[in-house]
Amino acid sequence: MWTLSRVITKTTLENGVRVLSEAVSSVRSIAIGVWIDSGSRNDPEHLAGISHFVEHTVFKGTAKRRMHQIASRMESVGGYMNAFTSKEHTCYFARALDSYLARGVDSTCDLVASPVFPEREIEKEKGVVLEEIKMYEDTPDEYIADRFESVIYPAQSIGRPIIGYPKTISRLRREDLCEYVNREYTPDQIVVAAAGNLCHKTLLKSVEKAFQGLRPAGSKGPEKPELSPYMPAELSLTRPIQQGHLILGRRGITIHSKQRAVLEIINTILGGGSSSRLNQRIRERYGFCYSVYSFLNMYSDCGDFGVYVGLDASRIERSIRLIFREFDRLAQTPVSNQALNRAKGQARGGIALGLESMSNRMARLGKQELYFGKITSMDEVIAELEAVTTDEIQSFAAEFLRPEQFSRVMLVPSA
Known part of the structure; x- marks a missing residue:
């Protein structure tokens, strides 16, 4: 008989952010993730890749920290911070020793709550993402996987590459990024999840502080379009x-x-x-x-x-x-x-x-x-x-x- 039961605690803040934790007392570390219920299939066709691009550019500066401070904040205490974009979600995460729980929460939540998108950094990051696109296109198994998805989901957002296309990345503007975040990074779309040697009340206090000024939910984008029938090709x-x-x-x-x-x-x-x-x-x-x-x-x-x-x-x-x-x-x-x-x-x-x-x-x-x-x-x-x-x-x-x-x-x- 397998017994892998877990003690999970969940709290929903007044603004709608959901906070979940799993306490594991046998370790000395913590993992924190700020999850957004929005991914590349939420991208408008003419801005394909914007979810992934936003995930990159929030690291270029927030209202509280400059780019270098963001990069070194967790590394200076032996931890790290990163992010990823999938078809349906975006996640900003950190790993650190358990004594740096508050720092990890503040660092990840800050990326979501107050990115500033410096104009000059946006233009430089376009070059970075365009190189990333080339890298994937030069990797045959990655390239064919993207083409496969375009075949089984033709002309549909879920069939587009998460990273977007050179033409759509090149046309992104700061206003597009700000509009995307205002529309998608709303409290009802956010889940903060943490696991490790932690106390839920301490986690909750840190999340409440980090998101105390989070804007209320604004107008949502269009609902996911109905998928067209599948035809083998x-x-x-x-x-x-x-x-x-x-x-x-x-x-x-x-x-x-x-x-x-x-x-x-x-x-x-x-x-x-x-x-x-x-x-x-x-x-x-x-x-x-x-x-x-x-x-x-x-x-x-x-x-x-x-x-x-x-x-x-x-x-x-x-x-x-x-x-x-x-x-x-x-x-x-x-x-x-x-x-x-x-x-x-x-x-x-x-x-x-x-x-x-x-x-x-x-x-x-x-x-x-x-x-x-x-x-x-x-x-x-x-x-x-x-x-x-x-x-x-x-x-x-x-x-x-x-x-x-x-x-x-x-x-x-x-x-």
Whole structure:
């Protein structure tokens, strides 16, 4: 019996900011995250990439601190601060010794509450982001992943690269950034999550102080547009590279789906690690590739699933047949109890090992609050995985893993 219960405390401030904490007395550190319920799919089409660009430029100065002070504030006490933007969220986070909880809260909340966006720094940061775009475009597996999303979510914001495009980044103005923050960084959109050796009351006091002047919620942007129907498609690209790259994928399920645990187990069986069926078949048995794995992304109203493999371009068609053969095997032949228990054990172990990290615990708090409005215990998560049966896997695979539902994106060396 797995017992991974957690003591979670949640408070909602008068202005609407939600504060969650998990006290872990066995460590001497803390992880703090200020989560915004807004990501790249909230970007207007003509300003694609603005969420990510804002995440960069808040570090260029606030009403309280200059850029260098922001950069050194946590590092000077042995901690660090960073941020990331995803399709649906933005997070500013810090890690430090537990004695610097107040400093970590003040530093991260300050980025959200009072960025000033210096004009000169905006222009310099455009150059930085444009170089980042080039870096991703020069990284084949990153490049093909972006192209895959554009294929399964055509002409939709969730299918655009989080980082945006050179033309949209180049046109960003300070007014655009300020308008975005005023619209999206509102108290009802903010969750502060913290995990480690901390006291919730102390955390709450620090958050209240940091956000005491936070502006009330203003006018919201347009609601997420309804997704267009999915139509399988094929895209073939060439680049001056040495290796071919392939993604076979399709639209998947939402993070709220009752079949989430079933697909997570299928994902583990097919492409989750060295012992997975795809790795054993394509890499170990045939020696076709170095890297092959399956992936699963789930969002609030959609999701996607696929298989990536990097290999010689002459072996792409053969590999496609091998991948579909493994799909058919799952649909036609019940998974053995041994294989099912192995996949469940791998999932359980991943969850348990993840709890060793305060950053992971903090991230679970933030994501679950934003997606579900509540925290699901680790015992409940594991119970859902443990309840998955061989019949459920076979039935789901028979419907979900049909080859005609999969899109193909190929990136091959140019002649």
